[in-house]
Amino acid sequence: MDTQTGTVRAQAHPRVQTAQANGIEIAYEIFGDPSARPLVLVMGAGAQMLLWHEELCQALVDRGFFVVRFDNRDAGLSTHLHDEVPDVRAAAAGDLSSAPYTLEDMANDTAGLLEALGLDSAHVLGVSLGAMVAQTLAVRHSARVRSLTSIMSAPAVTVDWEAVEARPPATSREEYVEQVLQMFRLIGSPGYRADEARLADVAGRSYDRAHDPAGGVRQLLAIAASGDRTEQLRSIRVPTLVVHGEADPVVPVAAGRATAEAIADAELLVLPGMGHSLPRELWPTIVDAVVRTADRAADARAQ
Template identity: 55%
Template sequence: MPYAPSNGIELYYETHGDPGGRPLLLVMGLGAQLTLWEPGLCDLLVRQGFYVIRFDNRDVGLSSKIEGGPQPDIAKAMAGDHSTASYTLWDMADDAAGLLDHLGIARAHIAGASMGGMIVQCMAIRHGSRVRSMTSIMSTTGNPAVGQPQPEAMAALLAPPPESREAAIEQGLKTWKIIGSPGYPPDEAELRARLAADYDRCFYPEGTARQLVAILATGDRTEGLRGVRVPTLVIHGEADPLVTLSGGQATAEAVPGARLLTFPGMGHDLPKQLWPQFAEALAELAREADGG
């Protein structure tokens, strides 16, 4: 099992493609395992010449769980009291940089989705010398004036954790119907199978709560993003109800020279119909960053 010691914890990771290719670190979002970077998308990225690295963030999947700290209080954190945060997104950015250290990669292209987008933003701010290019997908800057969820999406995010495997699958189906892409609805049987597999791999709602408090405790990255000097792409769905489009627009406005790529009908997921366009956009950015 491939584990990397990093920042005092262990991260489970997987690699795809030729180690001699362009290194691309993929960072997933809130409560999401590396499995949401689906193999078909990873294969397309490998065909574009990338050496793809996907991993489980701390507190999710097969990576270390951060136990023994304060009980995360989401309501307090939303009200501005971050005293129950066990860590912040800066710590998670340090985790990712430590994974690159373990793999012997001095500089990588980095791409993150949702909370993962926030983490790669922190990487570009704090570890800019390690970053060849940054892609922030369906994410935001931490400015509370932008990217705020619609009420139904917020309710889905804050729903109490399910108490059984079947309840978890049903709740997952309901959530994806609320936050997913209206223009690219998933096959329900495929989605159900993926939700079941993810539950069996790891079900750990306590970690999701700690990650959510970490997001709230990290604050606004806008000023830090103004100092980012790596080629940057921002991808966002025009129909995203969880991190609304203004979050992506604000991210692109904050990073000098960033390009904003939006998709009508895309919500808060990575629909397979758009994978070829995602892969080509990341490859184009990498070619620009690497000089060909």
């Protein structure tokens, strides 16, 4: 561990590949046949691509997708901006000047990854912060997005900076795993039993790969610095699916409705019992909806 930054040094994984994109290095993994229709998965704040469960990736492959999952900047094995120190107290007072980047920069990262992979365009699925990145990609790089699936997201989010400041960084692998489990007990899906063994495994592997608490805060600053994006969302014209948990305590379901209302002809799928997590029991429903949205895009392109 780097005792000055609190960061566990990154460990490589044999499946992981890297690409230069938008001036940084992006770590990614691929699943399925590269000739199938491409689907890029964008993860949420403070989380690594490992949270996209391999079985979910395979379920999407089985439905005809070539799946790409990757670590956002400041997460996992992608570039971390360690020299940029987030000022949480200033952010709580409304000063966001310590934000080193915005959602637009993260969307540009994703566009750069597509280019590095030789993909002119792809279907894009994001959760939470990842959905905000995916939305911004569809605004800024519309030609690169075939369809958009936005899960548990919003046109704008107010970050609880006091809660961020009050949460001490974990000092060990065991403490971090317990923090993650406690978090999902609070924000997870009350209608479904959490798979805590899987969560603990992913949390432990994430800690081993590259644990960087400050990176997650920089990602939250990107959300705050990007402001309300409602008017930008009105420019999206690709087939769009908005999925939201009826019981989401982090991003209330009203935010999902607002997202769908802002995007022309978006399909809204509200799932009872779902919170700010993706329960395994809902994977078939979500996969079906993603396929349906991709099919809409294919039909539109054929006309």
